[in-house]
Amino acid sequence: MTVDSRIDLHTHSTASDGTVDPADLVRQAAAAGLAVLALTDHDTTAGWALAAAARPVGLTLIRGAEISCRWYGTEPSIPLHLLGYLFDPTYGPLTAELDRIRAARTVRGERIVDRLRADGYDISWDAVLGHAAGGTVGRPHIAQALIRAGLVADTDEAFRPEWLGQRYRLPKDDLDVFTAVRLVHEAGGVTVFAHPSATKRGRTVPDSMIADLAAAGLTGLEADHADHRPDQRAHVRRLADELGLVATGSSDYHGSHKTVRLGEYTTAPAAYERLIAAAHGVPPL
Structure with missing residues (x-):
């Protein structure tokens, strides 16, 4: 080298x-x-x-x-x-x-989507899975669903405190x-x-x-x-x-x-x- x-x-x-x-x-x-x-x-x-x-x-x-x-x-x-x-x-x-960790990530992602939907945001779990395309599910895939739904402009906005950075962030x-x-x-x-x-x-x-x-x-x-x-x-x-x-x-x-x-x-x-x-x-x- x-x-x-x-x-x-x-x-x-x-x-x-x-x-x-x-x-x-x-x-x-x-x-x-x-x-x-x-x-x-x-x-x-x-x-x-x-x-x-x-x-x-x-x-x-x-x-x-x-x-x-x-x-x-x-x-x-x-x-x-x-x-x-x-x-x-x-x-x-x-x-x-x-x-085990990957399975827990999936459960966490579903719970985040459920909370978004409960607050009136039209985000589907199927859309998130589509962005993951078979990969390990993470918040960036939920961010992409938020962008596609017109709720945020980009990934940076999706990770602000009012979205996935705090309000809809789960451990x-x-x-x-x-x-x-x-x-x-x-x-x-x-x-x-x-x-x-x-x-x-x-x-x-x-x-x-x-x-x-x-x-x-x-x-x-x-x-x-x-x-x-x-x-x-x-x-x-x-x-x-x-x-x-x-x-x-x-x-x-x-x-x-x-x-x-x-x-x-x-x-x-x-x-x-x-x-x-x-x-x-x-x-x-």
Whole structure:
């Protein structure tokens, strides 16, 4: 891996809440000049096979998932996201948890639609499922239904407090983050805490809790991310250095659901190599 290689370790496809299918995503990554792309759909590995089959020559594919987690060390508990990479997708205990989380996402989505309909908004569950197109159901799919119904202008408006950002936001049935780190490790993978200082998303966990995660087997922290201010990126990098963790950078690309571009934030080759060396599940492709 050369020092000028461009590495994006956090992207989403139509297997969850992205707008680009896995095959087109890897082709877009190659066209954007990326050397490495990680596919990390929410709580699913459903896009892995399509992405692998369409992978262009010269692009390395890292198979992963963004796992919906929660820290129960405070009240109320704090939701967070964990990026799992290169784990064995057939490892039963982890697969069972991902299945449970996806099922809970569906129930949550139906409840949100029910609340919207109870308030007089003509949104159908079938429309939401149509936007999900078989992928893991999430709030972006409900946002698309709101846009199609003419209730909001775009995704940003749909996620304002009066809509899905607060009034119609319901908690998810997540996985304890320490359990998630353990299960991914048991499946041969490595874990990176996604956007850990993104206060614009809500409450964040204290550094002391991240130190506990590091002691439990966490491999890295996502420092360079669109939802981190420059001072937050610097803080995460310092913390990663103090804890001996890998600091990564990623776009968190969702296609047209967000304005961020593929490869807008990237991971240094040396950091990438540390992640690869720590994994023993499925290899990069």
